[in-house]
Amino acid sequence: MPKAVQTPEEVAIRTLREKLTGELRSVFENAGCERVEPSVLQPADVFLDRSGEDIRRRLYMFTDPGGTELCLRPDLTIPTCRLFLERAGDGGEARLSYSGPVYRFQPQGSPKPNEVLQAGAELLGATDREAADAEAFALAVDGCNAAGLESFEIEMGDLSLFDALVDALDIAPGWRSRLKRQFWRPDYFKELVQRLASGNADAGGEQEGLLAALNALDEKSAKSVIEDVLKLASISPVGGRSTGEIAERLLEQAADASAAPLSPEIVKLIDDFLGLTLTPKDAAPRIRELTAKAGISIEPRLEALEKRFAAIEAKGFDLSKARFQAGFGRRLEYYTGFVFELQVPELGPEKVIAGGGRYDGLLKSLGVEQPVPAVGCAFTVERLARALKLKGETK
Structure with a gap:
């Protein structure tokens, strides 16, 4: 009160x-x-x-x-x-x-x-x-x-860089969207990467039939089926989660049960990327170096990053006073690209x-x-x- x-x-x-x-x-x-x-x-x-x-x-x-x-x-x-x-x-x-x-x-x-x-x-x-x-x-x-x-103090990041990195990796399509969606939740994201690397699914044996059936459908159809079942059973959202989120969680469990684990090389690349903390001017060259070693490229996003920083400098701001963190993402789910905080x-x-x-x-x-x-x-x-x-x- x-x-x-x-x-x-x-x-x-x-x-x-x-x-x-x-x-x-x-x-x-x-x-x-x-x-x-x-x-x-x-x-x-x-x-x-x-x-x-x-x-x-x-x-x-x-x-x-x-x-x-x-x-x-x-x-x-x-x-x-x-x-x-x-x-x-x-x-x-x-x-x-x-x-x-x-x-x-x-x-x-x-x-x-x-x-x-x-x-x-x-x-x-x-x-x-x-x-x-x-x-x-x-x-x-x-x-x-x-x-x-x-x-x-100024903290900067760019969620689109991580999206591009995940899109360039050889991983299951469902896991790509899942990693992107959970990027803004650092603790859960870390647990998620560990679980995907171990190949352990969340579901018990009694759910295997359901998860197998969901895997036979495309994502849109599977989500529609789950939402319809939840509504027919009059199951209300719990803990602030919508019906759509509950459906997405079941689809994630279905993906866990069927996909191959993340390789140690991919896990290390993700960890190294998210651990980057440097000046904005050093960000693009360092990320280029990191992705080149992994045999992938996210050049369009890096060019956009450099263009943005040039535009900021053109407005008279000294980028050496800012800090860029590749793992920085604000706590609202709707952000998709450049993010910043003044602290x-x-x-x-x-x-x-x-x-x-x-x-x-x-x-x-x-x-x-x-x-x-x-x-x-x-x-x-x-x-x-x-x-x-x-x-x-x-x-």
Whole structure:
């Protein structure tokens, strides 16, 4: 339950965040972004199917009198994309910005607030992806500069590099999609690689007949069969998992039961790739060296990486101040490419003050026929305010 009485420090942070929100709005407006105000109430299934577990288990969900499952928005990217589709349909380009509260459940006794202020911008439909990536990143840095925050750390990654690496490997097709899908969950991903390398399936003998039957179908048909059976049996989603996710889990078990184990060479390549931490400028040459030794190439993605970094440098940013990690991926499932965070380590667990990335598949999952290029950035304004107070950099 939200606290009824705020401490003097919390009052000061709340006052400062209103000032910072105005400064961030000016940054986005000067970049040509139109301000929008998505609804606080959103369809729950939109977030259950597209957000990471961290958000799914913290949704404020309820059923309205008409039987529709709704939630309080836990972030503003998906609501902004839904608003864009309502206005623009399947096409067009838009530069949208927003600011407003988002809501995430916190356990009893947690120091984290249930409601925080988020401000950000989404660049939708821009076909020059690398230039748009650089602009989204620059908006985040410009926001920090406008607020007066002079010192922060920068973490970068690119999920499309891992996707390209997996596509180039000689492994079962089902495992490719599975490895990609679980990339953003580091602990589970590590367990998954170990299990695929050992060749151990999850299922017991009593499930072998079911898994064999599923393997005889293509993925779309098998998933459809499982979802129909779950619905006929009136099995409801459990632990924040949708019916589709339960179906995907059964298909994963079917793949485990039939595919050959990952080779030690492939496991080592994946480990070596994910262990890379270096400056952005060194990233492409080092990954080229690593993949060449393995006899594979992901050159188109590496060229795109270099083009993006060149675009960022052209905006006056010194890339030597950033850190690139091949295994870095933000905690939202819809990211597909470039990802970044601006961090203030002194804030501890709340060190990420801003972040963003590319999510080209999100709008298609929301209903358009073709993927729409999309990238954005967002601030947690309370964290920005705390960082400024901590560093004594308030204006």
